[in-house]
Amino acid sequence: MPDCIEWSKCRNKQGYGTLRFKGKMVYAHRRLWEAMFGKIPDGLYVLHRCDNPPCVNIEHLFLGTKKDNSRDSIKKGRAKFPVTLKGEDAPWSKLTLEQVKEIRSLKGMVPQKELANRFGVNQSTISRIQINLRWSQ
Numbered sequence: 001m002p003d004c005i006e007w008s009k010c011r012n013k014q015g016y017g018t019l020r021f022k023g024k025m026v027y028a029h030r031r032l033w034e035a036m037f038g039k040i041p042d043g044l045y046v047l048h049r050c051d052n053p054p055c056v057n058i059e060h061l062f063l064g065t066k067k068d069n070s071r072d073s074i075k076k077g078r079a080k081f082p083v084t085l086k087g088e089d090a091p092w093s094k095l096t097l098e099q100v101k102e103i104r105s106l107k108g109m110v111p112q113k114e115l116a117n118r119f120g121v122n123q124s125t126i127s128r129i130q131i132n133l134r135w136s137q
Contacts, residue, residue, distance in 0.1 A: 004055040015053035032056050033063075045069055051076055067093070087135060094121055100135045 007017025007028045017028030033046045036058055040046060047069055050060040064072070066089060088096045095103075103115055103126060112126040119126070128134040 002059055004050050004052045005057040006054040007056050011054055017054050017056060028056050029061055032058060033061055095119060100129055103129050
């Protein structure tokens with residue numbers, strides 16, 4: 001991977017480069033992404049492969065979800081434990097809230113084993129969801 005290119009102007013407390021654009025303070029890496037590729041889709045973030053907040057090397061940046069960012073943080077040892085993310089925000093989550101609602105709505109109508117196969121989880125996970133031991137509200 002090529003070297004980082006560090007933003008040399010203003011930075012916030014976390015080290016991310018900042019600049020004023022159209023009257024607002026924005027992150028330098030996000031502004032660069034938008035200048036190169038257009039608007040960042042809703043729900044996506046511009047993440048750093050290099051884990052270097054001031055880096056604005058476009059080759060080090062990629063789009064991802066909040067969940068992707070959490071997984072990346074845990075994988076690279078940056079996460080502060082205990083991780084308190086719950087539900088679909090937890091990087092280890094295999095299910096969305098909508099899927100959990102569907103699983104609960106099918107309780108007693110569709111065998112748990114069939115639901116497990118459909119959603120790619122264990123039968124015990126389905127059981128725990130249906131009796132509110134997982135994804136409790």
